[in-house]
Amino acid sequence: MGRVLIADDSETILLLMRTRLEMEGYEVVTAADGVEVLELMQRPGEPAPDILLLDAMMPRKSGIDALRELRAAGVQTPVLIVSAHQDEMDAGAATDVEVSGYITKPIDFDRLFACIAELTGPGPVT
Amino acid sequence: MLTGLAVVGVARFLQQRQDFENATARSYQVEIAARNRLAAGTHPDAARTAILAQQHKRQTLRDNIDGETRDTALLVGAGLIAGLTGAALLFSGLISSMRRPLEELVDASGRLAAGDLETRVKIGGLSETATLGAAFNEMAAELQRRAGERDQLETMKDEFVLTASHELRSPLTSVQGFAELLMLERDKLSSKQADTVEIILDNTRHLVRLLNDLLDLARSDAGRLTIKPSPTGVAPLVEDAVRTMRSQTEAARQTLHSEIEEDLPQVSVDRDRIRQVLVNLLTNAHEYSPEGATIAVAAARRNGAVEIAVSDNGPGMAEDQLEHIFERFTRGDAGLTQHVGGTGLGLAISKSLVELHGGTIGANSAPGHGSTFRVLLPAGQVAPGEPERVEA
Numbered sequence: 001m002g003r004v005l006i007a008d009d010s011e012t013i014l015l016l017m018r019t020r021l022e023m024e025g026y027e028v029v030t031a032a033d034g035v036e037v038l039e040l041m042q043r044p045g046e047p048a049p050d051i052l053l054l055d056a057m058m059p060r061k062s063g064i065d066a067l068r069e070l071r072a073a074g075v076q077t078p079v080l081i082v083s084a085h086q087d088e089m090d091a092g093a094a095t096d097v098e099v100s101g102y103i104t105k106p107i108d109f110d111r112l113f114a115c116i117a118e119l120t121g122p123g124p125v126t
Numbered sequence: 127m128l129t130g131l132a133v134v135g136v137a138r139f140l141q142q143r144q145d146f147e148n149a150t151a152r153s154y155q156v157e158i159a160a161r162n163r164l165a166a167g168t169h170p171d172a173a174r175t176a177i178l179a180q181q182h183k184r185q186t187l188r189d190n191i192d193g194e195t196r197d198t199a200l201l202v203g204a205g206l207i208a209g210l211t212g213a214a215l216l217f218s219g220l221i222s223s224m225r226r227p228l229e230e231l232v233d234a235s236g237r238l239a240a241g242d243l244e245t246r247v248k249i250g251g252l253s254e255t256a257t258l259g260a261a262f263n264e265m266a267a268e269l270q271r272r273a274g275e276r277d278q279l280e281t282m283k284d285e286f287v288l289t290a291s292h293e294l295r296s297p298l299t300s301v302q303g304f305a306e307l308l309m310l311e312r313d314k315l316s317s318k319q320a321d322t323v324e325i326i327l328d329n330t331r332h333l334v335r336l337l338n339d340l341l342d343l344a345r346s347d348a349g350r351l352t353i354k355p356s357p358t359g360v361a362p363l364v365e366d367a368v369r370t371m372r373s374q375t376e377a378a379r380q381t382l383h384s385e386i387e388e389d390l391p392q393v394s395v396d397r398d399r400i401r402q403v404l405v406n407l408l409t410n411a412h413e414y415s416p417e418g419a420t421i422a423v424a425a426a427r428r429n430g431a432v433e434i435a436v437s438d439n440g441p442g443m444a445e446d447q448l449e450h451i452f453e454r455f456t457r458g459d460a461g462l463t464q465h466v467g468g469t470g471l472g473l474a475i476s477k478s479l480v481e482l483h484g485g486t487i488g489a490n491s492a493p494g495h496g497s498t499f500r501v502l503l504p505a506g507q508v509a510p511g512e513p514e515r516v517e518a
Contacts, residue, residue: 010296016303023310057292084295106299106334109306 002120005040005049007031007066008082009058013105017053020109026116034061038069049077050120053103053112056083068097078119082107132205139198146191153180153187220252227255231262243270280347287344291337298337302330339471343454346478353396353482357506360390360425360432363397367404368423375412375421382408384423391505393432399479400503403487406472407436407499414497415440431485431502439496448491452477476501 004026006017011032018028029049031037037054038061040046052070054063067079078100101115160176163169230247237245246266249259305326312320345351368384375382393400404423411421415438422437443451455470480487484504491497 010300012300013296013303016300016307019307020303084292105295106302106330109303 002026003029003047003049004051004053004116005029005031005037006053007033007037007058007063008055009033013055017107024113033058034063034066034069037061037063037066041070041075051100051116052077052079053082054079056081064097067099071097080112080115080119130205132202132209135198135201135205139194142194143191146187149187150184153184156180223251224255227251227259231255231258234262234266238266238269243273284344284348287340291341291344294333294337298330298334302327302334305330336471339475342475343471343478346475351478351482353399353479355394355396355483357392358395358397358400359392360434361386363393363395363400364404364423364425364434367401367408370401370405371408371412374409378412378415379418380412380415381418381420382412382423383420384425386425387427390425390427390432393503394506395483395503400483400501403476403479403501404434404436406476407501410472410499411436411438411440411497414438427505428502431504433500433502435498435500437496437498442493442495442497443489443491444493448489451489452487 002025004021006014006021006028007030008014008017009032014030014032018030021028029040029046031040034054037052041048052067054067056063063081067081070077070079080101080103081099082103082105084105100119103112103115157177157180160173160180164173164177227247227250234245234247243266246263247259249256249263251259305323308315308323309320309327312323315323342351364384364386368382371382408421408423415421419439422435424433424435424437426433426435452473454474477487480501480503486502487499488502489497489499
């Protein structure tokens, strides 16, 4: 238990998040943009993640646009939107997409882990 | 024309007056000669007749000249009246031809001063008023052009700050994240390495604070700084801010105590934002006060408002410093700021935030006597007569 899909257009941030999440005992899948997120979610045989962490602004397809399409396709997995600042969150909140929560950059990992645990049940046993 | 007649009349009159005086003088000479003859006794009767004749002649001359004087005076009077009337008519025409354009200029100046930079006047009338009107229009056009340039620059600046803040946040996330990662394995680092990572982290956090503050100010300038107020108890708000500061003040062996009046009304505020203001004020008090100092937070009722005051017994400020304390990048004494970690933007943002809540912020201070910052927040919407709700 404890599979996390993270999407960010920065490889460095993907590496950082993967490292921290794996240290906490999560299994991590990464995507570089919203298009890749949708591909991963639809890939046959790919285990479904327990939670998605999507960067609000990404090239090709933003996290918010990807989320909108997932919700339209009936996917109910919890989604945390990661964004650089409040204005992006406000823009995301303005669209009536169901978001489980927002995380700002720089990431407060203690808060992030608390959010994930709250949304997916008790965290993985490390 | 009558004026011309008057001038001719006056000239003729002056000539007649001259003639009259000459004739009178001659008449006196003749009479004096006759009186001499009378005194000498030669032909006394003829002399007496001559004297009487001369006296009569002068009377006639005087009567004539008096008549002329009256006529001339009448003529001059008529001429003057006619001239003045003509001048008045001419002048009133001049005045009215100047008055309308001038009135229009006065109106337009008023509109321009009130901020209507599109205002222009119709150019016309006398050449002087036309010139004035053209100059006014040129000035208004120049003002409008500059205002446009300034607005454009302001927008560019706001956009720049928003974009820069976004672009800087990604690398900062990496720097802070990886430094934290290193700190998680602190026991594997030498103490020198651990200190180095600590410095990287401190500076990264400072950069993040600076970025957040700049972003808040840019939002405030662009009118995009928004608050989400909800009814909030004052006590939890103050206690939350105090709790956030506790570890820092304890590290400096400073005493931090709060005194919250009982039964305070609720305030309608954006909790995160007012907490940010209080933490700002407490951070200033902490950073500007020496080790072992006392910092006090007091919340009390003030008429229809709640006042939260943060006092310290730090070095205080002089009047001239106090005046500028809420301006950007203004900080206390430069000698002190060497070890002060603030961004110089905290009070400017605090002021914007408090004012967004319909409140006020102010400071009292004197050198050597510490400083007190007071935030006044309007009490929440409690109808008159309705008992005030108290946070449980």
